[in-house]
Amino acid sequence: MNFRIKRHMFIPTRARSLRWIRNALITIGIVLLSYTALVLLDRKMYQDDEGWRFERALKASTATVESSDQDQAFPVPPLAVPESMRNESLTIANRNDAPLGRIEISRIGLRAMIMEGIDEPTLRRAVGHIPGTALPGQKGNIGIAGHRDTLFRALRNIRLQDEIALTTSQGSFRYQVNATKIVDPAEVQVLDNPNSEVLTLITCYPFSFIGSAPRRFVVRAYRIAD
Template sequence: MNPDTQSAAGARRSVSGRRSSILRWGQIFFLIIGVLALSYYAYAMLEAKLYQAYQARQFQRAQQVRSAEQLQQAQQSQKAEADFRAANARVESNANLPAVGLLADSSNADLELSPGESAPEQPGTTAVQASAPAIDFPLGRIEIHRIGLEGMIMEGLGEKTLRHAVGHIPGTPAPGQSGNVGLAAHRDTFFRPLRNVRRGDEIILTTLDGVSRYRVDLLSVVEPENVDVLKDTPDTILTLVTCYPFNFIGPAPRRFIVRARKITN
């Protein structure tokens, strides 16, 4: 083999070696990028699940406190009514005084209370002041059992809020109230099951005031600028908003709308 042939063969081997090296490092680079992307996604999902579990516990404790407060209020109301009747009975038993109940002149000696006895309250006047929820406190929980959707609802549409929960759209009625309640979430997290929603599906909305049930009656796709879907209405409806298409890579160009009406019966 002459020197020129050997030189050309060596050059080809050198170029082939560099190409193989570039391909190998390229594969390693994209593998690292893929692992990092999957790790970030797994971390985000785990963080959201832990935050949801924490908020669910907070909400459950608040429900228990609310139930205890309502029970205490009912007991105090019953006690006030019993005291009211007992006081009237004491007055009526005095033959020298008309039965004027608690409206009698407090200066009358026959209506004076014994030492340490407090004046009875009229029924219905006793109330327990419930503590107001903190700002970072769930407004409620949304569930659509057929498609496996469940999420705690937080106020606002900030990045942190939507990363951790379903967001209540500011300017719309609070969950559970009358009017057009608006909720939003990402299509790849809490509202991803909406890709399987159907007309007739039941939506359960739980707040500290109780449970409301809605029936899906409209599915639509609109442009992001279309805010008519959030206009208030005299009817009690629930509007869910997420990005569309569900499998779009990057910022999705449209919005998927689910509207449901409250089940009155």
């Protein structure tokens, strides 16, 4: 009799525990999905907004140069370049969070704004210029890092001879892929400075790995004539 009473009391308790666990897992799942959605939305909004600002800055810069080169016999009307566009490049340059430029690899559909730094908040929104490495147009090794499951995911389809374009307020610079390799995270020599203009892209590897990937996928490209 006592056994039956205890067994009868145990079943509702176990059912309540299972319901609590189920509800807790559902709640955790909703929170994780919501967080992921917010991160994706934030990155898309940043890329779209900064891409738009960047294009306006480039157009303003081009328009300013062209207007200064016009013959005095054919002056450009004052309203040909709106004041907002003339000031766009200055506005972007004076912002602390302004992107350095944009990277494009047309064949694999990669297009992303570049920010300074490789901390997690930066790489959630953009690809990051590795501090201490060269800048586009400078002799040396330009290091750019990005997440393998977001903006640099397309690198899994990179091929030799693919062309990479870096565009900044200083101009557009073209590079051609001449090597890819898989290295350990400690192999920082991939960022060594050569005596030429080199671009190095780095992301985690394997691309399909779940969790913290153990290795790094490296793309090396050399600058080519415009």
